[in-house]
Amino acid sequence: MNPNPINYQAIELWQTLSDKETTLTFKQAAIKTWKLLQQAGRLLFLVSLFFVVIVVWLWSVAYRSGKDFRYWLETAQVSPEKLFATTLDILVQRPIAWLVNWSEVKRQELMRTPEVKALLSKDEK
Template identity: 40%
Template sequence: MSTQISNQASKVWNTLTDPETAKTYGQTGKLTWNIIQEVGLLLWLVLCLTLVLFDWFWKNSIRLGSNTRNWIENIEKPSTDRIASETGKTLASAFSNGAAFALAQAREQLGLPQPVEEEAPKPSVSSSAPAASMKAEPTPVKPAVPKVDENAVPSDVLETTEEMDTKP
């Protein structure tokens, strides 16, 4: 039995002292050390990314919360007059836009030309006589007076007049 042990010990010693073994273990050690360094660098970068993302999330959360609080504090309390006025303006605008669109589509379907909107004439100031145009008096504009049919009487006035005529 002792010969078997000495033979095996001799084989192990020869394998350990072989230059190829030393070279292989040297390469394995270097490769293992490079792997450990690269994994360490990767873990460090992941930790840095986690910290940056946490900081970004934290700052944006605080900014968003602050903006929301300011928005809520600065909301105007709705008044019924303002709501009614804005609703009326919105409905009037929607109606006029819808009516204009419908009229334009009807004209197009009938093959009629679209009316050309006339622009107001722009006043031109002559460079030769600026003082004369500034001293000129503006022409007075007479307000348009609606024509009233004197024979037309509202129906509620007629009723009261008829009631007055029938009473003694």
């Protein structure tokens, strides 16, 4: 007699599900999944909080800068040429000067490392 394949598969599935090892495996998987979801939720919350703080900080800096700039324009009665020169200095010349100074400091720090000194002394020989 040929057994019913659906009945056979249902019995096999029930035996696998009712096995103690299967229960333990599913319990461990559920615990691990819950921990992962908690950690992912915490990370998502902290990252979103970080972005909110950045937006608020940038808004406050922009607001304060605009307020100070307006006060400076109204009190100093600056000519358009002076305004352009100051803006050019703040936006272009100062960052470039800072970058050149920073790269020179980093170059000097690099030249003082033992590895670079060894390479330089090897080249001199």
